[in-house]
Amino acid sequence: MEATATPKEHTSKMVDSVEPRRVRISSKHQLTIPADLFAKAGLSNEALLEFDPIGKRIIIKPSKPYEGYDFSEELLSDLVHQGLTGQKLITEFSRLKSQIPSALKQMLEDKTNEAKKVPIMTPDMSLDEYLDKLPEEEEDN
Incomplete structure (x- = not known):
C-alpha cells in the first residue's frame, strides 16, 4: 500500500517550493531573477552556476567569497x-x-x-613556425 501525504504535510512541502516561472532571456543570454526568488535563494552580487546535463538544468547557487580556496x-x-x-x-x-x-x-x-x-598561432602559420616563435624553456639542472 502506498503512503500518501496528509494535507498538512502536502501544504508544508508547498511552502518551501516555488512554482516554476517563465522569464525572458535577452539576446546577450542574460536573464533577470525575480526579486522574491533572488532573496529566497540567498543570492548576492555573485553566484555559482552549474549545468546538469542529465536533467538539462542550469543551477544557480549562492557563492561564498573564494569558495574552494580554503588554505x-x-x-x-x-x-x-x-x-x-x-x-x-x-x-x-x-x-x-x-x-x-x-x-x-x-x-x-x-x-x-x-x-x-x-604568440598566437594564425591560420596561415605552420606548426613549426609557431613553435619557433615560442620562448625557449630553461632546463633545471
Whole structure:
C-alpha cells in the first residue's frame, strides 16, 4: 500500500517550493531573477552556476567569497611547523589568511600577463613556425 501525504504535510512541502516561472532571456543570454526568488535563494552580487546535463538544468547557487580556496590546513600546518602556539599562532594565522584573496588575485594577474606574451598561432602559420616563435624553456639542472 502506498503512503500518501496528509494535507498538512502536502501544504508544508508547498511552502518551501516555488512554482516554476517563465522569464525572458535577452539576446546577450542574460536573464533577470525575480526579486522574491533572488532573496529566497540567498543570492548576492555573485553566484555559482552549474549545468546538469542529465536533467538539462542550469543551477544557480549562492557563492561564498573564494569558495574552494580554503588554505587553512596548509597555513596552520606551516605555522605549527614554525613552532608557533597559542595566541601567536592565532594572530599569525588570521594575518596570513586575510592575505589569501590578494595573493590569488596577484597570481591570476601574473599568469594573465604571462599568457599575453605567448604568440598566437594564425591560420596561415605552420606548426613549426609557431613553435619557433615560442620562448625557449630553461632546463633545471
